[in-house]
Amino acid sequence: MTNPYEDAGVNVESGYQISKFVKQNTADNKSNIGNFGGMYEIPEGYKKPVLISSNDGVGTKLLLTENGKLDTIGIDCVAMCVNDILAQGAMPLYFLDYISTGKIDDKVKKILTGVIEGCRQANASLIGGETAEMPDVYSETSYDIAGFSVGICEKDNVLNKSNIKADDILIGISSSGLHSNGYSLIRKIFFKDHDFKMDSVLPELPNGSLGDYLLEPTKIYVKDVLPLLNHKEIHGIAHITGGGFYENIPRMLPDELSAVIDTNRWVKNEIFTAVQKYGSIKTDDMYHIFNMGLGMILAVDSKEAATVLAELNKSILQAWKIGDIVNKTKNSIELTGVDA
Structure with missing residues (x-):
């Protein structure tokens, strides 16, 4: 018996597999990935903490990954967000990604490998994200990626x-x-x-x-x-x-x-x-x-x-x-x- 959603071009199971992949590769966040919302406990020791956020993508650079080299574009996405946070004087805390594509397949894992590496370089936790399969909006091989990150700083130390x-x-x-x-x-x-x-x-x-x-x-x-x-x-x-x-x-x-x-x-x-x-x-x-x-x-x-x-x-x-x-x-x- 076929799933009517699959008949429309969306493979729900592939999304579940992506969540499992992220859990397996971010051991410190296993309890968080897959929930309805990402959770992060604000570190102790701040007197007047200010949260500084940034969101960004990588623009048309992603079009150059059509040759199959997909394992670095996720680093770009993390970098564009956390570097902006750093420019305000804040320490990046966590990151969430959004990947949309016409078909969820192995390319998403390759992209997420870069996201995970970018978070490692930034010492930021990957606490959640979304992978959306959107046939007719994207071809099976095309995709887009965006990210969202939050950092923290003492109010008196914000760079202005x-x-x-x-x-x-x-x-x-x-x-x-x-x-x-x-x-x-x-x-x-x-x-x-x-x-x-x-x-x-x-x-x-x-x-x-x-x-x-x-x-x-x-x-x-x-x-x-x-x-x-x-x-x-x-x-x-x-x-x-x-x-x-x-x-x-x-x-x-x-x-x-x-x-x-x-x-x-x-x-x-x-x-x-x-x-x-x-x-x-x-x-x-x-x-x-x-x-x-x-x-x-x-x-x-x-x-x-x-x-x-x-x-x-x-x-x-x-x-x-x-x-x-x-x-x-x-x-x-x-x-x-x-x-x-």
């Missing part, structure tokens, strides 16, 4: 614009590549304008195929930045996502201050050279769109800059002094070494 002072030093922390922004343009450049393939090897990209570079997951900064927040060494954070430097850095600045940045002070991933070359993009426009090798930028007191740099670079060189906060003269951000 009033913390930033003139003469603060700007420190940039390296990105892992493009992260999860600008992929509509990326796909146009490489696959429409030049007809490259994911396995194409370009001279500008010596360490792998084009697909390897494009699917490199977004860097999660929790383990690097959280100790600095706990020691109150950071005045402000800009998470460099869509809109690049020009949109995201001013979001942490008060109206009376500007950021002056020397773009020659850090090492940039080769992917940005390739994007600019094959897209014939002006350098200034690159900084309007992409992270250009820095996924997170910190504003710190000038007296703390050397300590912060030493802490960030204690195991690998990944952070540089890139500029200063100054009294505002004209624009919220000035980039030296950039041609219009």
